[in-house]
Amino acid sequence: MADKTTQGTHPNDHHKDRAFATKLIHFGSEIDRSTGASSVPIYQASTFHQFSLDEPQEYDYSRSGNPTRQALEDYIALLEGGKRGFAFASGMAAISGAFMLLSAGDHVICTEDVYGGTYRLLTSILPRMNIETTFVDMTDIDRVKAALKPNTKAVFLETPSNPTLKITDIAEVAGWAKEHGLLTMLDNTFMTPYHQRPIEHGIDIVLHSATKFLGGHSDVTAGLAVAANDSLGRRLKQIQNGLGTILGVQDSWLLMRGMKTLKARMEAHEQSARQLAAWLEAHPSIAAVYYPGLPNHPRRDIHEKQSLGYGAVVSFDTGSGERTKRLLSKVRIPLVAVSLGAVESILSYPAMMSHAAMPREVRLERGITDGLVRYSVGLEDIADIIEDLEQALADSDR
Numbered sequence: 001m002a003d004k005t006t007q008g009t010h011p012n013d014h015h016k017d018r019a020f021a022t023k024l025i026h027f028g029s030e031i032d033r034s035t036g037a038s039s040v041p042i043y044q045a046s047t048f049h050q051f052s053l054d055e056p057q058e059y060d061y062s063r064s065g066n067p068t069r070q071a072l073e074d075y076i077a078l079l080e081g082g083k084r085g086f087a088f089a090s091g092m093a094a095i096s097g098a099f100m101l102l103s104a105g106d107h108v109i110c111t112e113d114v115y116g117g118t119y120r121l122l123t124s125i126l127p128r129m130n131i132e133t134t135f136v137d138m139t140d141i142d143r144v145k146a147a148l149k150p151n152t153k154a155v156f157l158e159t160p161s162n163p164t165l166k167i168t169d170i171a172e173v174a175g176w177a178k179e180h181g182l183l184t185m186l187d188n189t190f191m192t193p194y195h196q197r198p199i200e201h202g203i204d205i206v207l208h209s210a211t212k213f214l215g216g217h218s219d220v221t222a223g224l225a226v227a228a229n230d231s232l233g234r235r236l237k238q239i240q241n242g243l244g245t246i247l248g249v250q251d252s253w254l255l256m257r258g259m260k261t262l263k264a265r266m267e268a269h270e271q272s273a274r275q276l277a278a279w280l281e282a283h284p285s286i287a288a289v290y291y292p293g294l295p296n297h298p299r300r301d302i303h304e305k306q307s308l309g310y311g312a313v314v315s316f317d318t319g320s321g322e323r324t325k326r327l328l329s330k331v332r333i334p335l336v337a338v339s340l341g342a343v344e345s346i347l348s349y350p351a352m353m354s355h356a357a358m359p360r361e362v363r364l365e366r367g368i369t370d371g372l373v374r375y376s377v378g379l380e381d382i383a384d385i386i387e388d389l390e391q392a393l394a395d396s397d398r
């Protein structure tokens with residue numbers, strides 16, 4: 001099937017110099033060229049009639065390319081400042097697609113408190129393809145360097161990490177990786193391109209669970225990948241087409257619908273998250289609070305060097321698993337659920353949810369205690385969010 005890498009002027013080219021807020025609204029496909037319609041049409045078609053076999057058309061089959069999905073792919077590439085974007089059926093489909101750039105015998109260095117699903121992929125699926133991983137604490141560059149082997153091919157970063165929000169210095173790791181010819185990939189789900197654009201700091205591939213902040217409404221499961229250069233873009237295109245793990249057109253459209261309000265949502269989320277973190281920190285019965293915006297958060301200065309904000313995820317330790325379980329049964333505002341990044345607040349319990357696949361000792365070693373909960377602050381009124389937590393915490397002491 002034809003590869004679309006050879007097309008001339010990229011639709012994004014006219015939009016590159018605008019401010020981020022403007023790019024969110026005017027991204028190249030916001031108006032349908034043929035009718036003037038105010039949103040991208042949903043091309044609900046699996047295939048495309050070839051008018052002439054002598055002249056190749058831009059689209060031939062929807063797994064290989066579809067105008068609605070393409071609009072989304074160009075949109076995320078523009079926002080991340082990359083060359084090409086790719087939309088996948090889920091965040092894990094995007095992440096596993098990126099790992100398909102590797103071959104049997106290769107070695108990966110990965111941040112130790114990586115998303116639970118990525119951990120599962122690296123520890124239970126890729127080893128069967130003879131791809132091995134060393135997990136390291138990436139807050140210490142010497143540990144990253146010490147993990148280098150003759151067969152190391154890639155470094156996988158996630159910062160702030162999940163759920164204890166540890167900070168990796170992106171430029172430091174990416175610069176070192178480049179010296180050794182290693183591919184760098186970064187999961188940017190927690191920050192979104194509104195707060196953090198890893199390609200500007202030397203990262204080769206940015207990955208997203210668009211299910212979270214980019215979609216923003218807990219109604220789409222999707223993944224996005226952005227390649228910093230054309231050659232990686234061509235290779236990812238081949239993988240996306242070859243594996244067939246594409247995002248459908250309806251979900252592509254819904255995702256674009258959500259993404260247009262990313263700035264407004266992220267600003268409001270963050271304002272509330274900062275207040276919640278400060279309130280929790282002052283609370284006498286909370287053992288620990290993790291939020292990059294707190295003055296004493298470890299490596300906050302590094303986070304501020306590479307990010308424009310602190311995000312909306314606040315983790316805290318209630319002191320015990322029993323207390324956390326009581327808390328989860330008492331809260332009335334947040335969803336008690338896996339996931340984050342939505343208009344509604346979501347409270348999750350990593351030990352029993354996102355990190356349940358991790359052996360208990362490994363989990364505790366990584367600071368994911370039985371009392372740790374993760375609060376993704378939604379767009380509700382912050383006074384209500386705090387009042388709700390206050391009553392739930394008071395009740396959970398009984």
Ligand SMILES: *Cc1c(COP(=O)(O)O)cnc(C)c1O
Binds near residue numbers: 093189208210211
């Ligand atoms: C949710 C999540 C993923 C996985 O995304 P899915 O869309 O659920 O497949 C990957 N990384 C992070 C940081 C996530 O929060």
